[in-house]
Amino acid sequence: MRQKSDEEFQSKFRIFLKIHTDNLPCHQLNRNLLFIYEDDEDEFSVVESQQYEFGKIRAATNDFTEANKLGQGGFGVVYKGKLLNDQEIAVKRLSRNSGQGNLEFKNEVMLLARLQHRNLVRLKGFSIEGTEKLLVYEFVENASLDNFIFDPAKRSYLDWDRCYKIISGIARGLLYLHEDSRLRIIHRDLKAGNVLLDGEMNPKIADFGMARLFVPDETQGNTSRIVGTYGYMAPEYAIHGQFSVKSDVFSFGVLVLEIISGQRNNNFRNGENIENLISSVSINLKVRKLFVQFPY
Numbered sequence: 001m002r003q004k005s006d007e008e009f010q011s012k013f014r015i016f017l018k019i020h021t022d023n024l025p026c027h028q029l030n031r032n033l034l035f036i037y038e039d040d041e042d043e044f045s046v047v048e049s050q051q052y053e054f055g056k057i058r059a060a061t062n063d064f065t066e067a068n069k070l071g072q073g074g075f076g077v078v079y080k081g082k083l084l085n086d087q088e089i090a091v092k093r094l095s096r097n098s099g100q101g102n103l104e105f106k107n108e109v110m111l112l113a114r115l116q117h118r119n120l121v122r123l124k125g126f127s128i129e130g131t132e133k134l135l136v137y138e139f140v141e142n143a144s145l146d147n148f149i150f151d152p153a154k155r156s157y158l159d160w161d162r163c164y165k166i167i168s169g170i171a172r173g174l175l176y177l178h179e180d181s182r183l184r185i186i187h188r189d190l191k192a193g194n195v196l197l198d199g200e201m202n203p204k205i206a207d208f209g210m211a212r213l214f215v216p217d218e219t220q221g222n223t224s225r226i227v228g229t230y231g232y233m234a235p236e237y238a239i240h241g242q243f244s245v246k247s248d249v250f251s252f253g254v255l256v257l258e259i260i261s262g263q264r265n266n267n268f269r270n271g272e273n274i275e276n277l278i279s280s281v282s283i284n285l286k287v288r289k290l291f292v293q294f295p296y
Helices: 006-020 026-038 043-049 054-060 099-112 160-180 235-240 245-261 277-286
Strands: 069-072 076-082 088-094 123-129 132-138 184-186 195-197 203-205 212-214 220-222 242-244 268-270 273-275
Touching (some): 235 242, 242 245, 245 277
Antiparallel strands (some): 123 132, 184 212, 195 203, 268 273
């Protein structure tokens, strides 16, 4: 790292800590602080340069008007916005009263600022003012994958070539997170609602609020706080809190089944019966009738 004055370093160090480590449990602090020394010499300037003025983002979304609302999740609402240079953005306004929202904010700023891949949504910046916390993303034209695969009208647009393109793109994004980036990231909430589609139907994995960072030699983590979406969770994670690369691969497998079948994993219709998608596929495998009622 190049030489800096003590005053400049301490100032930027405080900014880094405020963004990354406020209120984090003590056992997580060392892992986060490690990147101050391991990352590129411009680490601090990268983090600072991504901060937007709150007023500019509020104006871009027309004061977070309902007409600009793109969707809502457990941690906040997402709005479409347009900056003064006519660049379109997506803005996640985190819930003011959610402690989980605070953790999600720090996770996404810390991770997405360091991750660059065509199959990951790109974080353009963030904004903090008082209790307001905003995440600013690239605008992705076709919204989330679940809007296509579970909508009978839109689903007709997903021929096999497009489905294969989407599945392959998600796989490439996961491979980057698990193996090819300088960090090893376990997403922990891969699902159809967290995959966005751009204008050319290229998939982009989004929503890293629940993601966990692994150090190079780490292969498995344990937690008593189970987060994610049931139906996509690997059994060992849902039951015992054990997560790893395999947990994401399990979620990916469920997602592939949903893309192929066009049905939700917890609401699979088999004739007159409503079944669990994974159980139905398992039974069909045993009797050699795999995907007989699926459209592809």
